[in-house]
Amino acid sequence: MKLFFATDVHGSEICWKKFINAAKFYETDTLILGGDMTGKAIIPIIAQGGDKYKVTLLEQESILEGKDAVDKMVATIQNRGYYPYVTTPDEVNEISTIPGRSDALFMDQVMATVARWMDYADTKLAGTGIRCMVCPGNDDVFEIDAAIAASKSVRSVEGQVIQLDEHHEMVSSGWTNPTPWDTHREEGEEALLSRLEAVISQAKNPASAVFNLHAPPYGSGLDEAPELTKDLRPAYAGRSLVPVGSKSVLKVIEKYEPILGLHGHIHEGKGTRKFKKTLCINPGSMYEQGVLHGAVVELKPNKVGNYVLTTG
């Protein structure tokens, strides 16, 4: 079997569409998204009166005139992974000042986007025989699981063991070790190890399985991120790279020696690393540029066949 794996699309509309179209392009039968589907920012498009709107994207303020200009800006914002929100100055003020208002808005945007993405996937994948699996990551709110479950063609695989083919199972978890941002699906290494062991225990043969774990193994080189200062600035202008992966993930990979580890989480950590017989892959992410990093991997009965990392 041949699978396409991508991860960390973070709300980028174009990246999601590329992901869904990737199976046809790379001639694979299975699509796997490693996690972190949701965006991180909302960009308000603020009505100025008289069919004029003001928007500030990437610190560049623009005045838009008319629906076509607004639609174009909406597409640009969505492709970068942000949520466009057409609004008024008063509402912007409300969102900024009333506690919980921006969280509610984020939830609306996240859910609407995931629903739209599922519709797109259902339309494109129906009748193709292509399987599509996603495993929400640490940045994804729990509510999206239900939205994914509602899809006909996309399956949420968090905490599950899936039979990929007669020879291979896939163990999945989007949970990670703690980050400086206190995200939704993160926990201490001990708890994470218990979680992973619980999922792996469902597998009949972990040694021939694929471990689809969002966090990369600690110290693998797939987990190198800029060292941060206490106030969350990249130290040494981002040149000092430190391992931030999960020691629990490393432990289960070294213990069970699955044939393949699929990881993400660290966008800068694009690469591969071999741990004994396990090939670990982090394709990295360039979601803000609308470029879908991925990996095409061929699975043979007891080993990984050909593979290549892609920049699509």
Next chain:
Amino acid sequence: MSEVNLFVRKASGLVRAWSVFDAFIYATFSINLITLGLFIFSYCWYFEGSLGTAVVVGGAFTIFEVIVYASLISAMPRAGGDYVWQSRILGRGIGFLLSVTGWWFILWLWVPLYGQMLTYEFLTPMAALLGAPDLALWFTTYPWGPLVGMLLVCLIVFIYIAIGMKWYARVQKASFYMGMLGLLIVFALLLFNDKETFIAALNANLPAVYGLPAMDYYSATIAAGEAAGTTFGSLGVIALGASMAMVPMMTFFNLWPNWGSTLYGEVRGATDYKRNFWGMAAAIIVTAGLALIFFFLIDKTMGWDFYINANGAFWSSIFYGTEVPIPVWPYPVQFASFLTGSRALQLIIIFLVGMWWFGWSGTVFLSSTRVIFAAALDRMLPEWVSKIEPRTRTPINALLLMVIPSVIISILYAWNIVEFQTIVLDATLVIAVTFFGTTLAGILLPWRQKEIFDGSPIARYIMPSWLSWLVTVLFVGAAGYLIWLTVNLGGQVFAVFGEQTLLTQAIIALLAILSVGNAVLLVYVVVFVGQKVLAGQSLPLITVAGLVFFAFLDWLLVVWFWDPSYYYGIGWQNSTSMVFMIIMYALAAAIYFGFSSYRKRQGIDVDKVYKEIPVE
């Protein structure tokens, strides 16, 4: 209360801005005044222009390089640099060929150069000051002394890679402060002393430190330099025309501010572009300023004629075996340190200024290992090259792919086999060709990758119509001049074609073919950009800056290759240089086509690696 224009939620990767000053430090180390700068200045002993003018003009053109790179980093960050930009915009083959040669193979040649600088600037003066003059002179004597320096480079860089980027970044920052302190002491010594004191100090210290016989080294050095045919222009004049000949030499040190570039964090905008720009541009400006201050202090206290003649006498002795009174590389830092009578202070100065070397030297393999890894990820190299040795966590095989060829090249260099020591500037030329490709990618980016450009922070930087026209017209003029210059210089070479060996004739024929290709490329860019301007489009800043830097790089390539006065020594007259470069590009092409074909037979469609996935 200012209007809110962005809401962010708690999510990983959202970081605050990094320090421009830190970025400046790393860029300043990349265009290293002490290692690269002093080394290439010492080669400028047969030019009539002003070294100061050449530094300023070279720096001015490099600002356009900074704009191109800062723009590409902003538009396509974390992409993998030149390799991915070129592969995505120009095509996978071009990206592979230019990046593998410019960021990997040519670094093999940089190892002996780094080794030379280590021996000249650190090992030799330190050994002398520590009371081992014979060892000091041995370090400078080919082949064994410099070869040891070259092997030490491999060892030191291996250690840097083993300790990882976390600690190397710290070493670099500490080295910057120590190196700057050392340079400040040197400037103070030169500022507060006069020429008579310097002459006395030089003549007293050389025998005392190096165990040489007592004599008037100052006068003898000037005489030896003059006898070697040293020529130079006055430092105080601009002499733009004559100084332009030195600009291709200056690129050896000031073409690399982009090595200090950085970009991290998400949901960030134009200010990060500016931070990158200023980090690199400030490095260019400050380094050029420091170079000018150094020049004028050398002129004031040592005498410009002494400095240039000392360089001429030394290199003439290396290349032509002429007499040289001072048997070590004329290191102006050590000369300045002679102005203090304290051996301890002299030692401290050499040590502190030596930190410019130690903080910088890791760069020689770091970029290479990244390109090797990137190529392996694209399946254009075997998987074993990206193996990480588990105990030391070092990319052992990638390092061996650097170290083994570097040792071979170092041996060729140390023994000067087939005059290998003449190809110093190849180290710049090959990387300049890589930058040439990236600059072309930058020019085309707004149209070839329209969606990426439109959604990037640099989309706001659109030049006014008049400036778009002006730069386009100037580029058309520059393209015409470059084609004319090529025909002119090529014509001079073809006039003596019959007198050349078969190998040289083949090289001339190859250069002629490349020149035709270059002319076609120039015309293509003229037509491409001209059509946009004629259609009423205003050009983005990246395109405008790219056109200027593209023309500059093209000029460098024309004068390096055709080089009628044999100023740079790496063009058609130098078979070693040309064959060396041909082998490198042929090797890259062989890997590219060989692995593309092999992977296709394996069922991997490598042609799709950089192709955009069509969205239906």
